[in-house]
Amino acid sequence: MRKAGRRPTISDVARDAGVSIATVSYVLNGKRAVSSQVREQVLAASDALGYRVNSAAQTLRRQSSKTVGLCMTTVSTVYLRELANALDEIATENGYELVQVLTRQDPARELARVNSLLSRQVDGIVLLPSLHPQAALEAISRSSAPSVVVDRIGEDDRFSYVIVNNNKAMQDLVRHLMGTEHRRLLFVAQNLDVVTTRHRLAGLEEQARLAGGALRYQAIQRGDDEVAYATRLRHLLEQPDPPTAIIAGNSSVALSTWKALLAAENQQAVAMATFDDPDWADLCQPAMISVRVPFRTFAEATWELLMQQMEGRFDAARTIQIDAGLVVRM
């Protein structure tokens, strides 16, 4: 007899339906033919009891959880949120569940989260690494779990990567700005050291080279001190021949830049563009140009790379570059 308060198990269902637990399992999973009469009995009993599979037991037995872990730093930009949504959608379509965990850019937390995902027997991991992801990457590598690193390109060739083609995106952006008569640019990155930024810088340099002296630029880092940044920015704009357009590295940088410009009351004097398409971009006057990533494409590439490994048709680590588009507002 089922003890009150205990959750019903498969054997409770079996007893109530008058069949073996194997039969119940087969009915529930549809993995072998069952007479419709028995099927009905089982379904009825299961329903009456409010039976729900215990996925801990299922995972333990199957040696697979049919889940994929997504470990990101944050979901505070539209870009990341949409990416997560797209991945969730694709996972669902493929019969997997996506479980999301956040690191808040803390390598210790990142390691803990990744370990927790691995403990839960996820079938694969998508990692958007923190700034110092070595420990987490090491853990993933040791576990030999299928994995894809997104949005950061790899110094580490044990992993597969999906990234935005930042070099190209920057070149497109610069070309556009030059087309609207900008000749002096300021690029503000959140952090000059991350590879993403370095690729953008390379793109910027390339365009400067092609322009042969007609284009001048500066690159600075916003850092974490918003107030200091605002001061620095003001000074830069007061120098002779100041930049006529600012390119922000992400929506957070764009936001603090815009605030600083508002405070200095010279937001009319300088144009703004940003990587990462913030939802408030439309609010800005003059209109802001932004670089928007095609999430669905990005997520599909990520899934494909993951499935390759999960299904064992994996040969070597690969890197896929996704082209981003320019959003030009009037």
Place this chain on the structure above:
Amino acid sequence: MRKAGRRPTISDVARDAGVSIATVSYVLNGKRAVSSQVREQVLAASDALGYRVNSAAQTLRRQSSKTVGLCMTTVSTVYLRELANALDEIATENGYELVQVLTRQDPARELARVNSLLSRQVDGIVLLPSLHPQAALEAISRSSAPSVVVDRIGEDDRFSYVIVNNNKAMQDLVRHLMGTEHRRLLFVAQNLDVVTTRHRLAGLEEQARLAGGALRYQAIQRGDDEVAYATRLRHLLEQPDPPTAIIAGNSSVALSTWKALLAAENQQAVAMATFDDPDWADLCQPAMISVRVPFRTFAEATWELLMQQMEGRFDAARTIQIDAGLVVRM
């Protein structure tokens, strides 16, 4: 011998350390005294193998996963994101893991997500319900899992609730607006039917009553069609004696309102206030007033209610109201 490719288990560690698996378990969990010599051996072996507990097995055996599920509609507003962060923090501090799943306001998905959480043997569920959460609530209720419903007050007295005191927040906001000479208000809710909105409306009505005719207001719903909303808003502002201040129900509504005002080029003519404190609030001219929820307090109350049930010191369903604060910008 350990088969290549298999993940190391506790018995691999036991063999390598030359002790029983029970001892390994006790070392790893610290649940009984172990001689320091044995402890070292075990730790060394575990480390060398890269052992990681299989939490499916652990959950199955312990009948508890030490995780709490958070099921929300979306994380696209700052308010929800911060709430999730705060809950995650508190869960971690208490030795639990928070797993987040999203419903995108789809009752079918909501039910599926809740069922999945229950299947995973979560020890508790925090639910921010969709507009039609009956099925999901029923599932939770039947499972008799500890649960707290947040941000929607309860018609259903089987559940405990934590909500913002929206009536009071609205009254505070309206009093402030009246203090700055506003007499005609427009309240734009994402959805007029949710209880949250109804409470705000009640607060608005109460202030109108207290003002005895000196305050007039209108309440509309933004709905899902941004363009249609923009048109409607423009018409409302072109009528005789138009509203002098708009109150938005959340950051998403505030954003589309601000966009519409910009497009109509009359953002100077009307003041704006919003529930939910968006990160771009500083960009707005004239300055926007916002209602900010003390996330940490909110999350703590939620956790407390959940723990009461998880620890069995639960008497009856309770509702906790949290007071929000006004952020006034210059």
Place this chain on the structure above:
DNA sequence: CTGTTAGCGCTTTCAA
């Protein structure tokens, strides 16, 4: 078409 049963990896009781 259906049933019996081993065993997934772990915790914990009982015994030494």
Place this chain on the structure above:
DNA sequence: TTGAAAGCGCTAACAG
């Protein structure tokens, strides 16, 4: 202070 072993709920191989 340590070990042996039962058993959590489920799946799938094997037997009928």
